[in-house]
Amino acid sequence: MYEFSRGPLVWIAFVIFFGGSLYRLISMIINSKKEKVVHPYMSWKYGLRSILHWVVPMGTRNMRIQPVFTVLSFLFHAGLILTPLFVLGHVMLWKESWGISWWTFPETLSNMMTIMVVITGVIFVLRRIADPTVRYVSTFKEYLMLLVVLGPFITGLMAYYQLFDYRTIITIHMWTGAIWLIAIPLTWLSHMFYFPFTRAYMGSEFGFVRRARDW
Amino acid sequence: MEDRPESQVVDSGLDETIKKLTPDQIERVVRHVMDNETSARLKVYVDTCVHCGLCSEACQTYISRDRDPWFSPVAKVKNSIWELIRRKGKVDGAFIRRMSRIVFTECAVCRRCSMYCPFGIDIAYLLLVGRRICSLLGVVPKYLQDTTNSHAATSNQMWVHQDEWIDTLQWQEEEAQFEIPSARIPLEKEGAEIMYSVIAPEPKILAQLLGNMSQIFTAAGADWTMPATDGWDNSNMAMYSGDFEVMGRVERLHWDTAARLKVKRIVMGECGHAFRGAVYDGPRWLGWQYPPIPMVHAIEYYYELLSTGKIKVKEKYKPHVTVQDPCNTVRGRGLGDKLRYVIDALCENFTDVSPNHEHNYCCMAGGGTINCGPPWKKSRMLSNRVKAEQLEATGAEIVITPCHNCHSGIEDVIGFYKLGMHVKFISEIMVEVMDVPENLKA
Ligand code: SF4
Ligand code: SF4
Numbered sequence: 303m304y305e306f307s308r309g310p311l312v313w314i315a316f317v318i319f320f321g322g323s324l325y326r327l328i329s330m331i332i333n334s335k336k337e338k339v340v341h342p343y344m345s346w347k348y349g350l351r352s353i354l355h356w357v358v359p360m361g362t363r364n365m366r367i368q369p370v371f372t373v374l375s376f377l378f379h380a381g382l383i384l385t386p387l388f389v390l391g392h393v394m395l396w397k398e399s400w401g402i403s404w405w406t407f408p409e410t411l412s413n414m415m416t417i418m419v420v421i422t423g424v425i426f427v428l429r430r431i432a433d434p435t436v437r438y439v440s441t442f443k444e445y446l447m448l449l450v451v452l453g454p455f456i457t458g459l460m461a462y463y464q465l466f467d468y469r470t471i472i473t474i475h476m477w478t479g480a481i482w483l484i485a486i487p488l489t490w491l492s493h494m495f496y497f498p499f500t501r502a503y504m505g506s507e508f509g510f511v512r513r514a515r516d517w
Numbered sequence: 518m519e520d521r522p523e524s525q526v527v528d529s530g531l532d533e534t535i536k537k538l539t540p541d542q543i544e545r546v547v548r549h550v551m552d553n554e555t556s557a558r559l560k561v562y563v564d565t566c567v568h569c570g571l572c573s574e575a576c577q578t579y580i581s582r583d584r585d586p587w588f589s590p591v592a593k594v595k596n597s598i599w600e601l602i603r604r605k606g607k608v609d610g611a612f613i614r615r616m617s618r619i620v621f622t623e624c625a626v627c628r629r630c631s632m633y634c635p636f637g638i639d640i641a642y643l644l645l646v647g648r649r650i651c652s653l654l655g656v657v658p659k660y661l662q663d664t665t666n667s668h669a670a671t672s673n674q675m676w677v678h679q680d681e682w683i684d685t686l687q688w689q690e691e692e693a694q695f696e697i698p699s700a701r702i703p704l705e706k707e708g709a710e711i712m713y714s715v716i717a718p719e720p721k722i723l724a725q726l727l728g729n730m731s732q733i734f735t736a737a738g739a740d741w742t743m744p745a746t747d748g749w750d751n752s753n754m755a756m757y758s759g760d761f762e763v764m765g766r767v768e769r770l771h772w773d774t775a776a777r778l779k780v781k782r783i784v785m786g787e788c789g790h791a792f793r794g795a796v797y798d799g800p801r802w803l804g805w806q807y808p809p810i811p812m813v814h815a816i817e818y819y820y821e822l823l824s825t826g827k828i829k830v831k832e833k834y835k836p837h838v839t840v841q842d843p844c845n846t847v848r849g850r851g852l853g854d855k856l857r858y859v860i861d862a863l864c865e866n867f868t869d870v871s872p873n874h875e876h877n878y879c880c881m882a883g884g885g886t887i888n889c890g891p892p893w894k895k896s897r898m899l900s901n902r903v904k905a906e907q908l909e910a911t912g913a914e915i916v917i918t919p920c921h922n923c924h925s926g927i928e929d930v931i932g933f934y935k936l937g938m939h940v941k942f943i944s945e946i947m948v949e950v951m952d953v954p955e956n957l958k959a
Pocket of ligand 1: 577593625630631641
């Protein structure tokens, strides 16, 4: 099991993740050409202006009127994207298997960021349950998605602190990681790669066409 | 949550029409729209939405109804489009009725929520797809459908006949001449610089606005004209009822009329929808990237008159004023600064609203909601308590509303919440305070 997880599983996960994401993006571009009212109104300047406002913390009114959520959300997403890329264990694996390597986070930083992802993630689950508006639009799938997202981080922590049998945990960690990657192109986790496009389109609609601000 | 007071409202446009629907017909229409009329945007938006509810704080209906989850923008999508997609169009008449109520009377397609969603998901567009489906099924609030029928038959929104139209213009020309003897409303003047466009409520119920504009154009020395034929009204409620075929016809006739008169540009009166229809939705439906002839909204035109000194102010307007930023010209055209320039030039005592500019709350009359008529008025009022609170906080006595829907909608809000304020168009204030050159008075 451990061998399979380290070898083929990782490959399968990466193929589905990259292949699936690429497929979704290409079909989006083809469909948007068919739609005719998308491409003629796209503008680099206003698209980027909009993206910029929406990736800077407190860059928009909605972020400012909900400051706590904004801070949590930025911490969550930063940890979610950066930790898997720069955690020492992953980088060592890549070096071993593919001979590529880059910077790594100091262990305490990776550790803190992982804990942060888990804590903010749990807060998001609680928010879904406690806030009637969010609860109303949450189905089983939304909770499941949060579990999928948090899975690799929780098991990563367990492996780091050597809770339970290390080999078992690390196998589960790899499986949860694979599920996480596979889920991205298949579920609303795809907002990860759709974000720049939907944002740029609305930014262009607002800035280029309607001459107004969208933040 | 499903059984709300709103579901008790009687509207034959919904109640009677759903009786004639068959499941098969519903499914066919839903499939047609999903397969042939929507594509990337619908799919990407539905796939991207993370059900986070961050769009909620944008919506005046949600805030006004004590943050009732039902009224959050994403909930409106959930109860219409998501459900239709999930059930592949296999829904019954009762579902269509409820969806029709949501998309027509509980959302003003003001597009404020797309400024609050982190992904910029165009929720108003998704709900317009819902309107389109309802329209093809014939399940549209009765009063709104009537305006669309009027557009289809007469090309204007209120069944105004051509003779009434010409008559009204001539009558208002005479009215204007009481103030400025040389005032005219030049009809069918080929090659004029400006064609002035208005919407049907002007000749029908607010004719004095036409007289006001005659005075303003005359004082500014403008070279302008109005058509004597159909094609003068592009208020276009069909755009909002989902009857895009009629919408396209109305817009095409309007642009054709301007082309026939060989004008250099169109000045659109104080109406937001008409502007949106002419500049955005109409051309896109007709397959034009941009309008064929430049169009400026009245706010922009007044700005031009005041900033170049073509209109001078004799003595500023004294009463304490505030403003309603119309969605379709401020969020839809970025005219917020020019609007404030105009108000400052005309009025002595102005208190701004908060939030303002692009972030202003919709009047909740727009997007065809007010055209859904008396059955839905109470619901509309309950959906805009936040507007009453916002206006009251300014302490002003006059609300300047440079849009017909805002004008009527704010008037309703003022009455319902007993604010004791009054609404005015900019033109009404301008004719009061502008300086008419001596040579025109003779
Ligand atoms: S009324 Fe405006 S803010 Fe509310 S859902 Fe509709 S478009 Fe969005
Ligand atoms: S529309 Fe945007 S803000 Fe609203 S729930 Fe979906 S992702 Fe969140």
